[in-house]
Amino acid sequence: MADEGRPEIEWRFGPGSKRAPAWVRWTRRVVALGGLAAAVVGIVFAIQFMHTPALLLDQPSDPINAYAASHSASPSPPDVPRTGLWIEVASLGIALPIRDGDGSDTIPDWVALHYPGTADPGNGGNSYLYAHGLRGMFGTLLYAKTNQEVVLHNYTTGVLRTLHISRVVGRTAWNDTSWITEFSPVPLLTLQTCVGADIHSDRWIVQAA
Template identity: 30%
Template sequence: MRARRTRVPVVVQARAGRGPGARALWTCAETLVTCGVVVLLLAVHQLWWTNERARARAVEQVRTLEREWDSSPSAPTPQPVTVSPSPSPPVAAADPATSSPGASAAGPGPARPDVPYAVLRIPRLGLTVPVAHGVGRRTVLDRGYAGHYPGTAAPGRPGNFALAGHRNTHGEPFRRIDRLRPGDTLTVRTRERTHTYRVDRILPQTSPRDTGVIAPVPRSLHKPSYGYDRPGAYLTLTTCTPEFSSRYRLVVWARLVPPRT
């Protein structure tokens, strides 16, 4: 006779429901995960997407400008507006959205803000960026352009041709200007000609309200040992420092190289 197999009974226990504490813990965990995903997406947008979009726009603007100049080089370049210094000037940096003091020989005639009119090249950094009038964030800087401070000199003219640019996000054209050294060359091309400047002095850190750095004869108001005491033709680059912070400003000064005769 065959031996009868004995079946072991399977006992299924009812699943206990979550208590109030467990439900609260689970809800907190879900909330934290959701917040983490949102923060990650915002970081990707700020650190990657804004850069890609601004860089693409800047490259296209450079191509458009130079194609137009090469086809009709004789048309005049619009000149920036000369404005008077205000009683409470905004900071000299990459992030301000209004004008700054320091009126100088900027040339006659108003120009439309946010429209690029020049191209800045820095060979040491491999940088090519369009230059537009004004330093508004939405209209100029967030588009990946270098912004020309209103009231400062035109390219190649006596005075101080002062520019601002983002160091992080939105194309970050001035991210690496801390790598510039005295003797490095920069060029600014307009419709009429290309102006060459040579890096002369660097102010590693100053206050956001140090408007002396973009004066016609640039000199730091907070660190008077940095700057100049004679008129000339200067180019000033300003941006935020340290990276991912707007606490201080980094300033690079260059002087116009006289054209060869």
């Protein structure tokens, strides 16, 4: 017989074994691909988790509406001509004139105040701007993401300067002034709002460069 004297192949798995049957190899591939797909899904969820502001993770209600409930303000911006310097973040529905602030807790509605002593917006250095945490003002900074466009538009001179959100710092203590005094060799906007109507509530910080 043709097969006489032919050694019988015995399938063994482990070091020094013969090549596994095709079904075993395909099973291994399917398991490996399944593990890879699970890892990819896990990474995607992790990225989404990291891009969700911590404030929103531990507060199921809308924090902007919660702020509005305790802060009496005009529901819409006043109809004023656009002159001078404005800050505009179209993706977050922000368009506010920039005015000089005095560093006090007296903050008008529908303006972004420039903290005294910080760089002029658009110039070299850290420029600190702050406004109320209401929708249409700086409230939507709670949903900011990196690379979103921030425009400094001077309607008097026609000059436009475009920056992009470079860092979502997130929630900070109300008395943490390190973001005001932060040094920057390049134009940097540090944008701040409150996450509560109390003057001692935490702040929310976003930076654009």
